Amino acid sequence: MIQFARTTDPLALPGRLHYVERDHSFRFESASSDLESARTGGEGEASLALGTLQLHFGVETGLVLYADGYCPKQSWRPDKLAMPTAATGAVQVTLDRDVVPGVGYRVDGLVRVEAVHVVSARWLRLSGGTPPDPAAEYVEVAQGVVLEIRSGALLALWLHPEP
Amino acid sequence: MSRRLRAALLAAVLVPLAAPKAARASDCSDLSDCYTTIAAGVLAAVAIGLLLFFFWEFFAAAAVEEGLVIEAEELELTQTVANHASDVVLRGEFAGQLSRPYLSQGTTQLVQEIIEAGEPIADPGGVPGALRWDVPGAFRGSEGTWQLVVDPIRKLILHLNFVT
Numbered sequence: 001m002i003q004f005a006r007t008t009d010p011l012a013l014p015g016r017l018h019y020v021e022r023d024h025s026f027r028f029e030s031a032s033s034d035l036e037s038a039r040t041g042g043e044g045e046a047s048l049a050l051g052t053l054q055l056h057f058g059v060e061t062g063l064v065l066y067a068d069g070y071c072p073k074q075s076w077r078p079d080k081l082a083m084p085t086a087a088t089g090a091v092q093v094t095l096d097r098d099v100v101p102g103v104g105y106r107v108d109g110l111v112r113v114e115a116v117h118v119v120s121a122r123w124l125r126l127s128g129g130t131p132p133d134p135a136a137e138y139v140e141v142a143q144g145v146v147l148e149i150r151s152g153a154l155l156a157l158w159l160h161p162e163p
Numbered sequence: 164m165s166r167r168l169r170a171a172l173l174a175a176v177l178v179p180l181a182a183p184k185a186a187r188a189s190d191c192s193d194l195s196d197c198y199t200t201i202a203a204g205v206l207a208a209v210a211i212g213l214l215l216f217f218f219w220e221f222f223a224a225a226a227v228e229e230g231l232v233i234e235a236e237e238l239e240l241t242q243t244v245a246n247h248a249s250d251v252v253l254r255g256e257f258a259g260q261l262s263r264p265y266l267s268q269g270t271t272q273l274v275q276e277i278i279e280a281g282e283p284i285a286d287p288g289g290v291p292g293a294l295r296w297d298v299p300g301a302f303r304g305s306e307g308t309w310q311l312v313v314d315p316i317r318k319l320i321l322h323l324n325f326v327t
Contacts, residue, residue, distance in 0.1 A: 044252035074289030
């Protein structure tokens with residue numbers, strides 16, 4: 001069981017999320033090593049595995065850092081979705097077991113993800129196949145990386161890569 | 164069953180059935196004997212043709228299969244994967260160790276073991292030609308699955324992760 005909770009920290013990790021065609025992957029370049037280090041803590045980082053995409057978090061702090069990893073465009077399905085308004089901030093994850101650095105943890109409901117691409121707005125939404133929840137919280141934890149959370153569960157991940 | 168094995172088995176069955184007795188000019192004592200000899204010659208030619216065809220199939224299939232053999236030592240990590248190779252743990256049980264040692268220490272051996280441990284499937288991500296392995300394993304005391312996606316044409320490791 002993995003729980004997600006927004007903290008009082010109002011900042012998103014600044015940086016640049018982009019899609020690397022050669023790698024078929026998203027990559028995030030942090031623009032604040034201080035904030036990234038503070039959120040990571042000293043015990044390294046682990047990740048949440050959404051398919052082959054990874055949502056990194058600090059082992060010591062539980063704070064979500066950013067998303068990156070393999071997510072080929074060939075698997076994206078174009079569709080029209082309205083991106084709800086997101087607020088910048090931090091999200092803390094809590095696992096029901098000891099977290100080990102370097103391990104990817106599967107998230108219930110997101111083991112296999114469906115990637116919906118809102119072409120006109122350059123948003124990509126990764127979910128377990130559920131539509132966007134208007135009652136969910138949308139927290140931008142890093143620039144271009146938004147978590148859709150409701151009742152402690154991660155419903156979807158929204159990515160807004162720079163061109 | 165591999166294409167190579169199927170071709171070899173087919174050749175082993177068909178060629179003895181199709182091969183006639185050797186046709187010789189001395190057998191041609193009258194016209195009907197001549198026709199028999201000609202027919203036997205045609206059958207022999209067909210048999211030889213079939214033999215050559217199946218030998219060609221056999222070696223072509225072997226060459227294709229050899230071409231698909233993926234050697235871990237020839238593969239490179241994409242920059243996205245490699246970006247996490249140098250993250251170091253500062254405190255706790257794994258202090259001083261890399262967060263993901265499998266990306267820089269013993270990577271070739273690990274990847275080779277994953278490749279040899281199971282049959283790949285076509286990458287569900289849809290990258291043409293890419294192959295994916297999901298192999299049970301363990302890391303730092305956790306049981307889980309090694310995920311590997313390889314582009315064998317560009318010889319790139321597109322994805323390597325341990326998930327639980």
